[in-house]
Amino acid sequence: MKKLLVSLALLTLSFGAPGASAHSALVSSVPSADATVVDFPMEVVLNFNEELMIVGDENPNKVEVFDSEGVLVSGATVVKGASVAAPVGITGNGAFSVKYRVVSNDGHVVEGTYAFNVESPIAVSSPMPISAPIEPAEDGSNLLIRVVILALLGTGVFISFRKANSLFGSRPR
Numbered sequence: 001m002k003k004l005l006v007s008l009a010l011l012t013l014s015f016g017a018p019g020a021s022a023h024s025a026l027v028s029s030v031p032s033a034d035a036t037v038v039d040f041p042m043e044v045v046l047n048f049n050e051e052l053m054i055v056g057d058e059n060p061n062k063v064e065v066f067d068s069e070g071v072l073v074s075g076a077t078v079v080k081g082a083s084v085a086a087p088v089g090i091t092g093n094g095a096f097s098v099k100y101r102v103v104s105n106d107g108h109v110v111e112g113t114y115a116f117n118v119e120s121p122i123a124v125s126s127p128m129p130i131s132a133p134i135e136p137a138e139d140g141s142n143l144l145i146r147v148v149i150l151a152l153l154g155t156g157v158f159i160s161f162r163k164a165n166s167l168f169g170s171r172p173r
């Protein structure tokens with residue numbers, strides 16, 4: 001009986017909640033909805049009207065950006081108070097869609113989608129999604145060379161450090 005009363009009370013509470021505790025709503029974004037931008041955005045930021053929920057290390061909030069062919073061009077979502085952001089890798093012009101699913105502090109899920117356009121004068125001919133560098137691209141050999149050079153530099157520094165050490169180390173104390 002007590003349980004029933006408690007659940008009745010909770011039911012009344014959730015239905016009788018005033019409008020002020022309504023769940024999060026998207027207030028603004030960068031780029032904004034339906035905007036046409038001339039610079040490639042480095043990230044997409046969505047601002048809500050209240051802080052979003054984070055449970056411990058769990059981030060239930062997600063923002064994803066897709067190009068016109070449905071290829072994901074965004075990275076991991078970061079939450080900062082009432083804002084969520086995701087880095088994007090866009091190097092081509094076109095229409096992009098933003099899909100978000102966030103959790104209000106009251107536990108309500110808020111989902112939505114909007115679009116923006118990129119019309120940059122310095123766009124490369126074919127759009128390159130952010131996933132491109134992960135694949136074994138032609139960049140790979142460049143990276144290897146860079147790693148080798150860094151390793152050689154590191155070794156050189158180590159050798160000269162040892163030389164210096166042996167020089168100074170043989171000094172009489």
Ligand SMILES: [Cu+2]
Nearest residue numbers: 022023106108
């Ligand atoms: Cu709510």
